[in-house]
Amino acid sequence: MGDDTLIARFHAQVKRLGDRAALRKKHLGIWREISWNEYAEHAKYLCLGLLALGLERRDRVCVLAENCPEWLYADFAIQAAGAITVGVYPTNPPKEVLYIHEHSDAKFSICGDQEQIDKVLEVREKLPHLEKIIVIHMRGLRHYSDGNVIDFHVVEKMGREYEKDHPALYEELIKNIKADDVAVQIYTSGTTGPPKGAMLTHGNMVAAVDAFTEVFKFYESDNLVSYVPLSHVGERISSVYIPIKVGATVNFSESVETVMDALYEISPTVFFGLPRIWEKLQSGIIIKMKESTWTKRLIYNLFMSVGKKVSGLKMAKKQISWHLKLLFQLGRLLVFRKMLDQMGLLKTRIITSGAAAVGPDVLHFFHQLGLDIAEFYGQTEMFGITFINPRDDIRIGTVGKALPGVEVKIAEDGEIMVRGPQLFVGYFRDEQAFKGAVVDGWLMTGDVGGLDEDGYLKIMDRKKDLLVTPEGGNIGPQMIENKLKFSPYIKEAMMMGDEGYPYLAALIQIDTENVGKWAEEHHIPYTTFHDLSAKPEVYDLIAGVVEKVNEELARGEQIKKFLLLRKELDHDDNELTAMFKLRRKKMYELYKDTIAELYDKGRKV
Amino acid sequence: MLLEVRNVSLSFGGVMALSEVSFSVEENTLHALIGPNGSGKTSIFNVMSGIYKPQKGHILMRGEDIGHAKPHQRAKMGLARTFQNIELFKHMSVLENLLLGRHTQLQSGVFSGLLWIGRTLREEIQHREQVERVIGLLEIERWRNHLVSTIPYGIQKRVELGRALAMDPKILLLDEPCAGMNVEETEDLARFIIDIREEWGKTVLLVEHDMNVVMDISDTVTVLDFGHKIAEGSPKDVQKDPDVIKAYLGEEVT
Numbered sequence: 001m002g003d004d005t006l007i008a009r010f011h012a013q014v015k016r017l018g019d020r021a022a023l024r025k026k027h028l029g030i031w032r033e034i035s036w037n038e039y040a041e042h043a044k045y046l047c048l049g050l051l052a053l054g055l056e057r058r059d060r061v062c063v064l065a066e067n068c069p070e071w072l073y074a075d076f077a078i079q080a081a082g083a084i085t086v087g088v089y090p091t092n093p094p095k096e097v098l099y100i101h102e103h104s105d106a107k108f109s110i111c112g113d114q115e116q117i118d119k120v121l122e123v124r125e126k127l128p129h130l131e132k133i134i135v136i137h138m139r140g141l142r143h144y145s146d147g148n149v150i151d152f153h154v155v156e157k158m159g160r161e162y163e164k165d166h167p168a169l170y171e172e173l174i175k176n177i178k179a180d181d182v183a184v185q186i187y188t189s190g191t192t193g194p195p196k197g198a199m200l201t202h203g204n205m206v207a208a209v210d211a212f213t214e215v216f217k218f219y220e221s222d223n224l225v226s227y228v229p230l231s232h233v234g235e236r237i238s239s240v241y242i243p244i245k246v247g248a249t250v251n252f253s254e255s256v257e258t259v260m261d262a263l264y265e266i267s268p269t270v271f272f273g274l275p276r277i278w279e280k281l282q283s284g285i286i287i288k289m290k291e292s293t294w295t296k297r298l299i300y301n302l303f304m305s306v307g308k309k310v311s312g313l314k315m316a317k318k319q320i321s322w323h324l325k326l327l328f329q330l331g332r333l334l335v336f337r338k339m340l341d342q343m344g345l346l347k348t349r350i351i352t353s354g355a356a357a358v359g360p361d362v363l364h365f366f367h368q369l370g371l372d373i374a375e376f377y378g379q380t381e382m383f384g385i386t387f388i389n390p391r392d393d394i395r396i397g398t399v400g401k402a403l404p405g406v407e408v409k410i411a412e413d414g415e416i417m418v419r420g421p422q423l424f425v426g427y428f429r430d431e432q433a434f435k436g437a438v439v440d441g442w443l444m445t446g447d448v449g450g451l452d453e454d455g456y457l458k459i460m461d462r463k464k465d466l467l468v469t470p471e472g473g474n475i476g477p478q479m480i481e482n483k484l485k486f487s488p489y490i491k492e493a494m495m496m497g498d499e500g501y502p503y504l505a506a507l508i509q510i511d512t513e514n515v516g517k518w519a520e521e522h523h524i525p526y527t528t529f530h531d532l533s534a535k536p537e538v539y540d541l542i543a544g545v546v547e548k549v550n551e552e553l554a555r556g557e558q559i560k561k562f563l564l565l566r567k568e569l570d571h572d573d574n575e576l577t578a579m580f581k582l583r584r585k586k587m588y589e590l591y592k593d594t595i596a597e598l599y600d601k602g603r604k605v
Numbered sequence: 606m607l608l609e610v611r612n613v614s615l616s617f618g619g620v621m622a623l624s625e626v627s628f629s630v631e632e633n634t635l636h637a638l639i640g641p642n643g644s645g646k647t648s649i650f651n652v653m654s655g656i657y658k659p660q661k662g663h664i665l666m667r668g669e670d671i672g673h674a675k676p677h678q679r680a681k682m683g684l685a686r687t688f689q690n691i692e693l694f695k696h697m698s699v700l701e702n703l704l705l706g707r708h709t710q711l712q713s714g715v716f717s718g719l720l721w722i723g724r725t726l727r728e729e730i731q732h733r734e735q736v737e738r739v740i741g742l743l744e745i746e747r748w749r750n751h752l753v754s755t756i757p758y759g760i761q762k763r764v765e766l767g768r769a770l771a772m773d774p775k776i777l778l779l780d781e782p783c784a785g786m787n788v789e790e791t792e793d794l795a796r797f798i799i800d801i802r803e804e805w806g807k808t809v810l811l812v813e814h815d816m817n818v819v820m821d822i823s824d825t826v827t828v829l830d831f832g833h834k835i836a837e838g839s840p841k842d843v844q845k846d847p848d849v850i851k852a853y854l855g856e857e858v859t
Contacts, residue, residue: 026746028734028737028738028741029733029737029740029746029749030737139800139804140796140800254746254747255744255746255747257746257747258746258747261747
């Protein structure tokens with residue numbers, strides 16, 4: 001009887017669920033099911049194959065691929081061998097791919113396809129520790145002469161051969177997995193410096209999964225669509241580890257571009273949304289409504305106000321009159337049902353938003369539609385989730401209550417500190433950073449916030465990012481940025497106003513699609529993004545949005561000037577992380593002149 | 606050799622579009638046909654696919670003269686062609702357009718077609734599977750059910766290529782597949798054309814103006830000018846040929 005780990009639980013699930021669908025992948029236009037038995041087989045033979053190639057306990061293996069069933073087989077196989085999975089964002093440019101492979105001393109790299117392997121091969125000479133590169137989709141690789149490049153399926157075949165000489169090895173390995181063994185090494189996003197490799201154990205994993213499933217009830221019949229990169233801790237726990245515990249089915253779209261189609265076709269019961277997705281969906285609805293007929297708009301607005309009343313009462317835990325309930329259901333039937341169905345969210349029971357801060361306005365919007373999004377919050381170092389709004393008691397504007405087992409303390413300066421069985425065991429090769437991050441057993445999250453009397457946590461912002469208002473008060477930039485991003489015309493925004501700046505100002509990136517449409521409607525010709533973002537009419541449009549946002553802010557918090565970015569912010573250009581968070585320090589460097597221009601000649605509001 | 610053009614001459618009234626043009630396309634090669642505007646490239650394609658009947662000369666496929674065959678018959682023989690301006694059904698979906706490309710392969714008759722039984726059903730499934738492979742190769746999954754009129758131009762060009770490919774031809778005649786594409790789109794299309802040649806073993810005859818593409822991916826290049834063949838060989842050789850340079854850049858006036 002080994003320790004309680006997800007690996008052990010997996011095998012129990014396989015025995016129980018056998019031929020039922022564990023995963024689904026769209027292939028040649030049809031959804032194909034992969035049973036729990038097949039899942040287990042792939043994982044087992046991949047594991048044995050990796051061992052045959054020389055994988056040893058505590059080795060690091062990088063996985064650099066888009067979401068697919070093979071990613072999960074790999075994650076499992078690596079952990080079963082006692083080694084450690086290091087996920088890499090498939091959107092990472094070669095420089096970042098090099099950093100992670102090098103820093104982790106990865107022995108093997110499992111790449112998704114030609115695009116990914118090219119990045120690794122580009123920096124091959126700088127990776128002396130890297131022994132083998134395993135490729136999932138060999139298309140286009142006919143001419144690659146590097147002898148250390150192996151087909152994923154060949155490795156599985158090797159595993160079958162290896163089993164003949166080592167029939168009991170796999171079972172032995174599984175039994176010897178300890179809760180204290182490091183299972184995964186997840187690199188933090190690196191908004192302020194180079195990414196750090198947080199080491200998380202099987203024990204951390206189980207604690208996080210158990211705590212989450214205590215707050216939200218899952219069923220075997222649940223379906224999820226996996227779309228956030230699996231290298232992100234939130235996606236790992238929601239699309240890999242929780243489904244293993246509860247026996248739910250994970251669905252993979254054909255590619256990144258077909259995720260919306262997959263949502264519509266699968267109609268998942270569980271959906272973990274990123275703020276970016278919610279903002280995009282909301283913008284889409286607003287724009288569609290603007291373009292529709294007068295009567296449609298009237299009906300829509302009518303039922304949105306009903307929705308507003310109902311969600312307001314729900315949150316205040318007040319009684320909802322029967323005629324209001326009836327109107328709400330009518331609205332759902334006439335208007336919202338079709339909308340939700342299109343988005344694939346009609347059957348969704350567990351709906352969340354996390355991984356980054358989301359504007360309360362966006363959440364209110366969806367609550368009015370009948371989608372009760374529960375915001376959550378967590379750190380990579382605590383396996384991704386520490387706080388969540390319980391389904392029947394959501395308080396928008398907060399990130400909810402602490403998960404069972406998670407303790408929280410607020411430091412003198414407002415910094416949020418957490419601890420619990422989910423706490424990681426160190427940063428790989430960075431003892432110093434670990435000492436700085438964990439003080440007396442408490443994780444210093446780097447976020448500032450406060451708890452209300454019921455234990456709901458409200459987050460202000462990252463401690464390092466706090467802005468200083470002209471009156472000397474502190475304010476979190478994201479609060480204002482999210483208000484700006486609520487407008488369909490604004491895609492990204494960065495607030496300036498650190499110590500030394502006379503007032504708050506904003507760098508704004510317009511939403512190409514929506515502002516482009518607006519320009520066409522108003523007969524304003526334009527050519528490129530660069531051109532569009534310089535138009536005086538567009539400045540007027542955005543000034544209007546900024547003025548409206550200012551109305552909601554206290555005097556000291558108001559945006560006094562803004563400037564429109566002439567280029568779209570990008571991960572490749574180091575301005576954003578792989579998960580689209582602003583790299584503020586880098587931005588200050590790269591846009592030094594623009595910021596000076598902002599304060600000098602920016603558009604006054 | 607798979608396809609041979611032998612001594613083809615074509616004229617429209619007094620205009621000599623093609624003058625005794627001869628060349629052959631070898632199986633499983635990527636053969637490019639280049640030349641300044643008006644040199645006769647599209648005319649040659651039209652003669653090959655049966656749209657124009659040449660005054661002189663023959664088109665032979667695997668040694669057999671196909672001059673008598675009408676365009677749809679040539680399609681059945683394995684000759685598929687794309688058009689410069691896209692010839693897709695704008696109000697049908699991408700999938701439907703691709704499935705249409707399979708019509709040359711349909712075996713079952715009208716009666717069983719009506720009843721959706723047995724052979725027809727099996728055929729339909731087979732065709733759908735083949736079309737899905739084309740969709741997978743050209744990475745157009747997300748556009749599968751979109752009407753052609755609603756998709757971006759670059760994707761329409763890919764669908765045009767896919768339609769020809771769905772016919773499961775022996776040889777693909779591609780008429781300026783990269784026309785109107787930006788650098789990224791051109792690179793993508795070039796990659797797909799290479800994949801078609803290497804993964805699916807098709808023979809490709811390509812008319813293209815983008816010299817980078819031509820020089821990068823072709824095995825053989827044939828150069829036309831004013832209806833005459835003026836050079837032929839590997840991309841490297843053709844690039845250095847003085848007649849080719851003269852045709853494109855003109856001569857120095859002494």
